[in-house]
Amino acid sequence: MKNTGTLQVTTPTERGIVLTRVFDAPRRLVFDALTKPELFKRWFGPRGWSLAVYEADLKVGGAWRSVLRGPDGRDMGMRGVYQEIVPPERFVSTESFDDYPGESLNKLTLVEHGGKTTLTVTILYQSQEIRDAVLKSGMEHGAAECYDKLAELLASPDARPMERGACGA
Numbered sequence: 001m002k003n004t005g006t007l008q009v010t011t012p013t014e015r016g017i018v019l020t021r022v023f024d025a026p027r028r029l030v031f032d033a034l035t036k037p038e039l040f041k042r043w044f045g046p047r048g049w050s051l052a053v054y055e056a057d058l059k060v061g062g063a064w065r066s067v068l069r070g071p072d073g074r075d076m077g078m079r080g081v082y083q084e085i086v087p088p089e090r091f092v093s094t095e096s097f098d099d100y101p102g103e104s105l106n107k108l109t110l111v112e113h114g115g116k117t118t119l120t121v122t123i124l125y126q127s128q129e130i131r132d133a134v135l136k137s138g139m140e141h142g143a144a145e146c147y148d149k150l151a152e153l154l155a156s157p158d159a160r161p162m163e164r165g166a167c168g169a
Contacts, residue, residue: 006151007144014128017135019121021147025154027112030119031088033150033159034108043153044068046145053077060085064093080106095123100137102130119147 008020023030033039035058045051045068052075053067065079077098084092089110096103107122125131153159 007140007147009140009143011131011135013124015125015131017123017125017131017139019119019123019143021119021151023117023119023151023154024115025117025159026115027110027117028088029154029159030110030117030150033153035087035091039153039159043149044146045149046142047149058082058085100130100133102126104130104134 006021008018010018010020012018033043035056037054037056040056041051041054044054044066048071049068051066052069053065055066056062056064058064060082062082063079064082065077067075067077069075075098078095079098080094080096080103082091082093083105084090090108092105092107094103095106102125104126105124109120109122111118111120123131125134
């Protein structure tokens, strides 16, 4: 796994991480790929991993859960609760991992300029120690690969009909 440079990762505060990536797609299409299960399942997870479980109740107070299965058969589970949803602009949710301590608050925003969409994810952890453990876990490279796969989906010819709706309207 490697960050090819398309994902910017910064640590602006002692408990925070900010991920930034630009996609060559309109904001509505990016939001759909992030929130519609049939699209999310096509890109989420680093290369070589599969999405074994994905459940999401996309409403304020609704829960989500996903389990990634690694090439070695090891599972990595995560879950959270949606705190705020403003389509296609942003959503905020909690996130916790089965194998890592603590819970984070994740704010995802999408800003469109000239047909390109900037995705910014601001993650706030309960402590600097937890944030640092997440950084050391390889999160940057895993996230970069996920977003590379998302960019591939957004660029694919079969992604563009999603923009207009199922019947091309």
